[in-house]
Amino acid sequence: MARVYNFSAGPAVLPEDVLKEAAAELMDYQGCGMSVMEMSHRSPEFQGILQQTEEDLRELLAIPDTYDVLFLQGGDTLQFAEVPLNLSTPRNGTAAYLVTGQWSKKAAAEAKRLIEAPVVASGAKTNFSRLPDCSALTIPDEADYVYLCENETVHGLKFPELPDVGNHVLVADQSSMFLSEPVDVTRYGLIHAGVQKNVGPAGLQIVIVRHDLVPASELDGVPTMLQYRTHVEKRSLYNTPPCWNIYVCGLVFKHLKSIGGLVAMHERNREKAQLLYDAIDASDLFHGAVSVPEHRSLMNVTFVTGNPELDAKFVAEAKAAGLLNLKGHRSVGGLRASIYNAMPLEGVRALVRFMQDFERDNR
Amino acid sequence: MARVYNFSAGPAVLPEDVLKEAAAELMDYQGCGMSVMEMSHRSPEFQGILQQTEEDLRELLAIPDTYDVLFLQGGDTLQFAEVPLNLSTPRNGTAAYLVTGQWSKKAAAEAKRLIEAPVVASGAKTNFSRLPDCSALTIPDEADYVYLCENETVHGLKFPELPDVGNHVLVADQSSMFLSEPVDVTRYGLIHAGVQKNVGPAGLQIVIVRHDLVPASELDGVPTMLQYRTHVEKRSLYNTPPCWNIYVCGLVFKHLKSIGGLVAMHERNREKAQLLYDAIDASDLFHGAVSVPEHRSLMNVTFVTGNPELDAKFVAEAKAAGLLNLKGHRSVGGLRASIYNAMPLEGVRALVRFMQDFERDNR
Numbered sequence: 001m002a003r004v005y006n007f008s009a010g011p012a013v014l015p016e017d018v019l020k021e022a023a024a025e026l027m028d029y030q031g032c033g034m035s036v037m038e039m040s041h042r043s044p045e046f047q048g049i050l051q052q053t054e055e056d057l058r059e060l061l062a063i064p065d066t067y068d069v070l071f072l073q074g075g076d077t078l079q080f081a082e083v084p085l086n087l088s089t090p091r092n093g094t095a096a097y098l099v100t101g102q103w104s105k106k107a108a109a110e111a112k113r114l115i116e117a118p119v120v121a122s123g124a125k126t127n128f129s130r131l132p133d134c135s136a137l138t139i140p141d142e143a144d145y146v147y148l149c150e151n152e153t154v155h156g157l158k159f160p161e162l163p164d165v166g167n168h169v170l171v172a173d174q175s176s177m178f179l180s181e182p183v184d185v186t187r188y189g190l191i192h193a194g195v196q197k198n199v200g201p202a203g204l205q206i207v208i209v210r211h212d213l214v215p216a217s218e219l220d221g222v223p224t225m226l227q228y229r230t231h232v233e234k235r236s237l238y239n240t241p242p243c244w245n246i247y248v249c250g251l252v253f254k255h256l257k258s259i260g261g262l263v264a265m266h267e268r269n270r271e272k273a274q275l276l277y278d279a280i281d282a283s284d285l286f287h288g289a290v291s292v293p294e295h296r297s298l299m300n301v302t303f304v305t306g307n308p309e310l311d312a313k314f315v316a317e318a319k320a321a322g323l324l325n326l327k328g329h330r331s332v333g334g335l336r337a338s339i340y341n342a343m344p345l346e347g348v349r350a351l352v353r354f355m356q357d358f359e360r361d362n363r
Numbered sequence: 364m365a366r367v368y369n370f371s372a373g374p375a376v377l378p379e380d381v382l383k384e385a386a387a388e389l390m391d392y393q394g395c396g397m398s399v400m401e402m403s404h405r406s407p408e409f410q411g412i413l414q415q416t417e418e419d420l421r422e423l424l425a426i427p428d429t430y431d432v433l434f435l436q437g438g439d440t441l442q443f444a445e446v447p448l449n450l451s452t453p454r455n456g457t458a459a460y461l462v463t464g465q466w467s468k469k470a471a472a473e474a475k476r477l478i479e480a481p482v483v484a485s486g487a488k489t490n491f492s493r494l495p496d497c498s499a500l501t502i503p504d505e506a507d508y509v510y511l512c513e514n515e516t517v518h519g520l521k522f523p524e525l526p527d528v529g530n531h532v533l534v535a536d537q538s539s540m541f542l543s544e545p546v547d548v549t550r551y552g553l554i555h556a557g558v559q560k561n562v563g564p565a566g567l568q569i570v571i572v573r574h575d576l577v578p579a580s581e582l583d584g585v586p587t588m589l590q591y592r593t594h595v596e597k598r599s600l601y602n603t604p605p606c607w608n609i610y611v612c613g614l615v616f617k618h619l620k621s622i623g624g625l626v627a628m629h630e631r632n633r634e635k636a637q638l639l640y641d642a643i644d645a646s647d648l649f650h651g652a653v654s655v656p657e658h659r660s661l662m663n664v665t666f667v668t669g670n671p672e673l674d675a676k677f678v679a680e681a682k683a684a685g686l687l688n689l690k691g692h693r694s695v696g697g698l699r700a701s702i703y704n705a706m707p708l709e710g711v712r713a714l715v716r717f718m719q720d721f722e723r724d725n726r
Contacts, residue, residue, distance in 0.1 A: 004396030008403040011606055016390075019398055023389040027382050033367030033685070035382055037564040037611065040371040040688055073566060074437035074588060077602040081586030110587055196603055201400040203436060203566040203605025223444030224473055225437060226586070239440040240559055242566025242605065243374055248400065322396070325403055 005347035008325035009153050009300060009338040010176065010197040016342075018251045036247045041240050049243075050236065053250035060253060060262055063185050063208060070207040070228065071236040071246055076175055076194030078226070079205060080110035083171055083190065086228045088115045088144040090215045095171075096120045096143040098163070101128045101152030102331060103173060111147070120146070121163075128155040130292040134163035145169040145189055151177035153197070154329040156302030156336065160294045162187060169213065176299050178206070179256060180341055181266035189213050197299070198340045200249035203242045256341070265341055272339050272348045273298040279352040285310075285359040289334055304334035311335055314358055323351055368710035371688035372516050372663060372701040373539065373560040379705075381614045399610045404603050412606075413599065416613035423616060423625055426548050426571060433570040433591065434599040434609055439538055439557030441589070442568060443473035446534055446553065449591045451478045451507040453578045458534075459483045459506040461526070464491045464515030465694060466536060474510070483509070484526075491518040493655040497526035508532040508552055514540035516560070517692040519665030519699065523657045525550060532576065539662050541569070542619060543704055544629035552576050560662070561703045563612035566605045619704070628704055635702050635711045636661040642715040648673075648722040652697055667697035674698055677721055686714055 006013045029036050032045050039046045054069050063069060074082075088095045094116040097108035100123045111117035120139055121132040139146055146165040151158040153176040162170065169189030178193035185191065190209045196202035207228065214228045224230050230238050256265060277296060280286045280303050289302035305311050311334055315327045328334035339348055369376045392399050395408050402409045417432050426432060437445075451458045457479040460471035463486045474480035483502055484495040502509055509528040514521040516539040525533065532552035541556035548554065553572045559565035570591065577591045587593050593601050619628060640659060643649045643666050652665035668674050674697055678690045691697035702711055 002396060003391060006397050006401055008401070008406075011400065011402055011404060011603065013401050014398065019390050019400070023386050026386040026389060027379075028366060033365060033687070034369050035377065037374065037382070038369055038371070038376050039374055041374060041565065042693075043371075043688070074441065075602045075604075078437065078586065078588040081588065085586075113587070114584065194603065201605070201607045202404065202603045203608055221477065223441065223448075223589070224476070225441040225444065239438045240374065240557065240565045241438075242564070242608070244564045244607065245566055245605070324396070325406070330405075 002322070004322045004324050005343070005350055006324050007337040007339065007343070007351070009329065009336060010194070011202045012197055012338055012340050013342040014200070014248070015252060015255050018248065018255050021251055022248055037244045039243060041237060041243055046243055049247050049250055050241070053246055053253060056250065056253035056257060057206070060179060060256055061183065061185055061208070066211055067185060068209050068211050068214060068228075068232045070209065070231045071241055072205045072207055072231060073203065073242055074205065074225075076173070076192060076205045077106070079173070079192040079207065080107040081114060082226050082228070083145075083147065083192070084111045084115045084117070085219065085222050085226055086215055087169070087171065087190065087213055089222070090219060091144045092142040094118070094140060094142050094144060096137075096139045096146045096168070098132070098134065098146065098148040099124065100131055100149060101155040101157055102329070103152055103154070103175070104147070104149035107147060107149065107173060123157075126291070128152070128157065129290060131157055131159065131295045137163060137165065139165060139168055143168055145171045147171045149173040151297050151299055153300050153338070154332060156290055156297045156300040157295050158297040158299070176338075177297070179262060179265070180269050180299055182262040195245065195249050199252045201245050204245040204249065268345065269298045269339070269341065272343065272345055273301065275345075275348050275352060276301050276337060276339065279355055283355065283359055285362065286355060299338060299340055301337045301339060302328060302334060303336075308333060310362060313362070317358065318351075318354055321354055323354055365685070367685045367687050368706070368713055369687050370700040370702065370706070370714070372692065372699060373557070374565045375560055375701055375703050376705040377563070377611070378615060378618050381611065381618050384614055385611055400607045402606060404600060404606055409606055412610050412613055413604070416609055416616060419613065419616035419620060420569070423542060423619055424546065424548055424571070429574055430548060431572050431574050431577060431591070431595045433572065433594045434604055435568045435570055435594060436566065436605055437568065437588075439536070439555060439568045440469070442536070442555040442570065443470040444477060445589050445591070446508075446510065446555070447474045447478045447480070448582065448585050448589055449578055450532070450534065450553065450576055452585070453582060454507045455505040457481070457503060457505050457507060459500075459502045459509045459531070461495070461497065461509070461511040462487065463494055463512060464518040464520055465692070466515055466517065466538070467510070467512035470510060470512065470536060486520075489654070491515070491520065492653060494520055494522065494658045500526060500528065502528060502531055506531055508534045510534045512536040514660050514662055516663050516701070517695060519653055519660045519663040520658050521660040521662070539701075540660070542625060542628070543632050543662055545625040558608065558612050560701075562615045564608050567608040567612065631708065632661045632702070632704065635706065635708055636664065638708075638711050638715060639664050639700060639702065642718055646718065646722055648725065649698075649718060662701060662703055664700045664702060665691060665697060666699075671696060673725060676725070680721065681714075681717055684717055686717055
């Protein structure tokens with residue numbers, strides 16, 4: 001079978017050139033006689049990969065030297081605990097959460113198990129069909145940080161601009177928008193992202209953290225592996241890292257640089273999203289799930305027919321046409337097309353044509 | 364360059380057939396039109412991979428149904444915290460540790476940060492050149508488990524038989540011997556292993572735990588991701604697992620089955636180790652680092668010339684001859700050949716020939 005158009009929300013499509021390169025050198029990385037999967041993490045070859053990967057990421061996002069870049073394991077879900085344990089328990093033990101969809105809801109729930117974590121804005125009342133009003137947030141003075149999920153994968157919401165958090169430290173989960181557009185890293189205290197949406201194979205998280213926020217001394221009772229300090233000191237080599245996963249991310253970073261970096265990527269992503277949202281807005285059958293156009297995600301496009309049976313028929317027929325994984329998240333239903341960096345424009349065009357044909361056949 | 368003989372202690376050599384298969388279907392897994400790296404972890408394709416991988420592992424080790432098999436992230440080092448948090452904090456808060464080398468020493472130190480963790484036997488006095496006497500261990504009655512590292516990667520030690528721990532639960536780190544020989548799983552309460560030694564690409568740990576030891580309710584203050592219960596309930600799909608890493612391990616499990624399972628593997632491993640230890644014992648230049656032959660590891664063969672400069676020369680010349688990563692661990696120096704499952708007999712033969720030539724040239 002030819003490669004399909006894969007609209008999965010994650011793990012998700014990777015650039016075809018990157019996969020070709022990974023396959024070509026899988027048995028023998030650059031003539032060293034072994035696979036990256038077989039390499040000692042302390043070998044010069046892997047040290048070279050890790051260093052170049054960090055450098056390329058720093059270049060892509062213009063990350064200042066005052067920030068540490070960590071390549072971590074554990075699942076990005078583990079960051080829901082690591083963030084409060086590192087940034088709050090050694091300080092005031094309180095942080096404010098914006099709950100704008102499934103992922104920030106999960107993050108807030110986990111934080112509440114470990115610290116005081118008041119929710120200062122919530123989209124629950126509108127069923128996360130739009131972002132809550134964040135124009136005048138009431139943030140407790142003692143909040144060690146304000147947490148948000150900048151792009152909600154399940155509901156298809158994205159903050160069009162960052163809310164005003166005053167002098168508080170801003171922490172953002174950027175998993176499903178990571179490297180999809182330029183961001184000003186200096187506005188954040190910490191950014192975390194699982195790589196399996198936009199940049200690589202599942203099993204790796206990237207944490208970008210302002211160095212002064214990393215606890216300077218050991219945190220009592222907190223597992224060593226969960227302390228950012230451990231990994232800052234050892235430059236992500238305290239223990240064996242997920243070498244292959246880092247390597248593939250490195251290939252993706254090179255690929256991103258080669259096409260013009262995040263400005264060019266953003267332009268492509270805007271074009272793809274515009275095409276798809278225009279098709280939804282022009283349709284009588286499909287309706288966007290997000291009620292405020294400015295809150296729509298460029299990455300996760302959520303829509304419905306309003307008829308669950310018709311939704312299911314759409315998903316099945318799309319699959320037969322080589323357009324895969326268009327089912328909405330099991331918690332919300334409906335339809336979702338995740339159009340991450342590596343989804344080509346032609347994939348979105350094919351989806352739009354299919355939607356038009358489907359609408360014609362199912363009036 | 365042709366593939367080298369890679370004696371790395373981990374990440375380490377993988378079976379060439381497995382790498383070929385992974386490379387061949389990297390772009391398109393069994394005609395589904397996408398890479399395993401791009402697949403939703405909730406897709407039927409990946410669910411099939413995960414289920415088959417677990418079944419094959421259960422078959423290889425004859426794991427009873429009363430044990431859970433978990434595919435986890437975080438680095439096997441994280442198990443040094445997860446074991447006490449799950450198996451001890453909800454019970455008596457005490458566990459006994461056998462310290463027989465670097466890894467059990469690290470495990471005991473991490474446990475001490477979280478629970479009472481008396482060391483009931485230690486090889487420190489002999490600098491871990493042999494196992495301590497474990498014939499009459501004094502284990503506190505209230506110890507929730509007794510912990511050991513069954514094969515010490517750095518020092519090249521292996522328990523020839525399990526010590527008598529009475530009615531206590533035995534927990535073993537089997538990372539560097541995992542699936543290298545048959546073991547009787549029913550003698551353990553829990554086995555954990557990072558896969559990057561013997562079975563797959565770094566970034567995955569396998570935990571085999573007797574179900575009655577998994578806490579039945581939530582552990583206050585313990586991150587959700589660190590609770591075995593979370594992953595037992597969701598069958599390792601609470602969050603996105605390291606899909607590619609699991610897939611490659613699955614290929615290795617199939618490969619192991621195809622060559623006759625762990626009995627056949629053990630036979631090969633014994634033959635390789637015998638060849639190498641015989642060469643060391645017959646040599647006037649090289650000396651085994653382990654003083655008691657019965658305590659020698661079949662996987663990590665440690666030896667020295669007694670002269671650090673000569674050791675370094677050996678490592679460099681071996682590398683030039685295509686025999687890589689023979690340097691001892693940075694903490695102990697000397698030489699080490701890790702001859703895991705995937706190291707072919709020819710690799711060990713080539714090493715022995717090289718050692719003989721080196722000895723002749725460096726009298």
